[in-house]
Amino acid sequence: MKLASRLDLIEPSPTLAISARAAELKAQGKDIVGFGAGEPDFDTPAHIKAAAIEALNQGFTKYTAVSGIPELKKAIIDKFKRDNQLDFQPNQIIISTGGKQVLYNFFLSVLDNGDEVVCPAPYWVSYKDIVLLAGGTMKLMQTSFDAGFKITLADIEKHVSNKTRVFILNSPSNPTGATYTPDEIRALAAALEKFPDLLIVTDDIYEKLTYGVEFLNIATASEKLRPRTVVINGLSKAYSMTGWRLGYAGGPKEIIAAMDMIQGQSTSNATSFSQRGAVAALNAEQQCVEDMRVVFEKRRDLAFSLLSGLKGLRVFKPAGAFYLFPDIAGLKATPGWAALAARTGETDTGKIFSKGLLDEKLVAVVPGSAFGYEDGFRISYATSEAQIEKGLNRIREFVEALG
Ligand SMILES: Cc1ncc(COP(=O)(O)O)c(C=O)c1O
Incomplete structure (x- = not known):
């Protein structure tokens, strides 16, 4: 069957192979510990569900305006004002079917074929494929474990030029949890201000999950960047x-109007009653968010302490999101590595580790190559303490057995 050549640009989600294998093993009755999924394990808070149920019961089940219902736009405008000191008008806001669709809308709206997008690596899996599908080219700024997986001003100097169309910022980061401090954000902003045609997209989806580092949005930090930043x-x-x-975005009205047009020809509006739930989420008291954050912080500490001190593994304590991203370059020198590589049939470090770990210890993690960093793997600690202990003790045994 002949399919579109644009499919040659992208890869099947690398996380899917691991999830499919984990599901297969689970179906065989195996006791799998899953650290793959990037989603909180908590139920949605009751007041949010109640608002959506009420919307359903009221028959709020029809199409809405493409860019979202006015009450939700207002709640988002209030949120931007309250949390980020950013002022938006309703025509600067779009609500979409997840942050992922917001990103699709954005890149389809601003990229022409061959336009360059600069992004730190490791990066969230979908950025690259969304950019490529939109016709762009991806220029990666490889960060290192030693730099805390953060870019430096030298990286910007080296990679960003007047040819660059978009700069992607994601702090706290998926997959590393790296979180820029306010001073670091201000320094990045000052460096990016020098490129007058550059658009900034800041993906703030983990804004609320920080541990000891204050979140600062780059558009808040820089008045100069504000007119050309889209906050997602x-x-x-x-x-x-x-x-x-x-998901939602706030940004320049011309870009938001373009995103609205694209969304109008794809999914139309985000689900009507989900939007009502979101109004309740954003407008109500925010204690539920803080309660979940506190639990994540405890889990981060537990996961970090259980993974620390293993030979061949370097792990840092991230200040945000719910991931750990150990560097495992050191494992390649262990006596058991070659045999493990042979058993798995894989060639890249993260895949050898992840496949071996799943097959032999029944623990699912995501190989680093999915995020543009071969010598690592990602653990999502958005799961119970009991699962974290069980899974990480298995990882400890697995690593120790490599010698
Ligand atoms: C960095 C990042 N951005 C965006 C998203 C998209 O989330 P959603 O489409 O559920 O809003 C995710 C989800 O994993 C993410 O990790």
Whole structure:
């Protein structure tokens, strides 16, 4: 069957292979510990569900305006004002079916064929494929474990030029949890201000999950960047609403209008009653968000302490999101590595480790190559303490057996 050549640009989600294998083993009755999924394990808070149920009961089940219902736009404008000191008008806001669709809308709206997008690596899996599908080219700024997986001003100097169309910022980061401090954001902003035609997209989906580092949005930090920054956020992570598919953006009205047009020809509006749930989420008291954050912080500490001190593995304590991203370059020198590589039939470090770990210890993690960093793997600690202990003790045994 002949399919579109644009499919040659992208790869099947690398996380799917691991998830499919984990599901297969689970179906065989195996006791799998899953650290793959990037979603909170909590239920959505009751007041949010109640608002959506009420919307359903009231018959709020029809199409809405493409860019979202006025009450939700207002709640988002209030949120931007309250949390980020950013002022938006309703025509600067779009609500979409998840942060992912917001990103699709954005890149389809601003990229012409061959336009260059600069992004730090490791990066969230979908950025690259969305950019490529939109006709762009991806220029990666490889960060290192030693730099805390953060870019430096030298990286900007080296990679960003007047040819660059978009700069992607994601702090706290998926997959590393790296979180820029306010001073670091201000320094990045000052460096990016020098490129007058550059657009900034800041993906703030983990804004609410920080541990000891204050979140600062780059558009808040820089008045000069504000008119050319699109701020993307969503309800999935902060309110445990992944299945509701609710994301949003605030930005220049011309870009938002273009995104609205693209969305109008794809999904139309985000689900009507999800939008009502989101109004409740954003307008109500935010204690539920803080309660979940506190639990994540405890889990981060537990996961970090269980993974620390293993030979061949370097892990740092991230200040945000719910991931650990150990560097495992050192494992390649262990006596058992060659045999493990042979058993798995894989060639890249993260895949050898992840496949071996799943087959031999029944623990699912995501190989680093999915995020543009071969010598690593990602653990999502958005699961119970009991699962974290069980899974990480198995990882410890697995690593120790390599010698
Ligand atoms: C960095 C990042 N951005 C955006 C998203 C998209 O989330 P959603 O489409 O559920 O809003 C995710 C989800 O994993 C993410 O990790």
